[in-house]
Amino acid sequence: VQLVESGGGLVQAGxxxxxxxxxxxxFFSVNDMGWYRQAxxxxxxxxxxxxxxxxxxxxxxxxxxxxxxxxNAKDTVDLQMNSLKPEDTAVYYCYLWTIKAYWGxxxxxxxxx
Numbered sequence: 001v002q003l004v005e006s007g008g009g010l011v012q013a014g015x016x017x018x019x020x021x022x023x024x025x026x027f028f029s030v031n032d033m034g035w036y037r038q039a040x041x042x043x044x045x046x047x048x049x050x051x052x053x054x055x056x057x058x059x060x061x062x063x064x065x066x067x068x069x070x071x072n073a074k075d076t077v078d079l080q081m082n083s084l085k086p087e088d089t090a091v092y093y094c095y096l097w098t099i100k101a102y103w104g105x106x107x108x109x110x111x112x113x
Contacts, residue, residue, distance in 0.1 A: 001025040001102045003094045008107030015111075016082045021094030021104055023075040032097040033070055033077040037090035037109075047092065048079060061087070084111045 007019040019035065034049035034057075048068040049057045056068055062081075069078040077094065088111050094104035 001096065001098070003096060003102055003104035005092070005094045005104040005107040008092060008109045010110045010112065011084055013084060013086055013111055013113050015084050016080070017084065017109060018081065019079040019092055019094075019107060019109075021077050023094075023096050023102075030072075030075060030096055030098050032095070033075075034068060034095050035077070035079045035092055036095055037088075037092045038106075039087075039090040042090075044093070049095070050077065081109070084109075086111045086113045 002024050003021055005019060005021045007017060009017060011017050031052055032049050035047040036044050037047050038044040046059045047062055048066055050068045050070045052072060065083045067080045089109060091106040091108050093106045096102045
């Protein structure tokens, strides 16, 4: 299974970015897909998850600002990030759970103040 992320970059505070992740490879069925992030010196934390039936779960710090979208037919998951803050600066990792967890290589998001 391979996860390919795109869409990271540099943005000013208050701006928006959209991250995309596409899964490929042999897997029977996908349960959860989503995004985690890790800032320098901090542990990896949940940003947003979406189950196969569309249920979502967001980290407290991003609720109301970020929205996760999933396309089951294409095995893709996007993260729309609005009202970005400097504290959102981190490496964002795509996540997929089938019979085990898979991670993307990470994409850097930098929010300048």
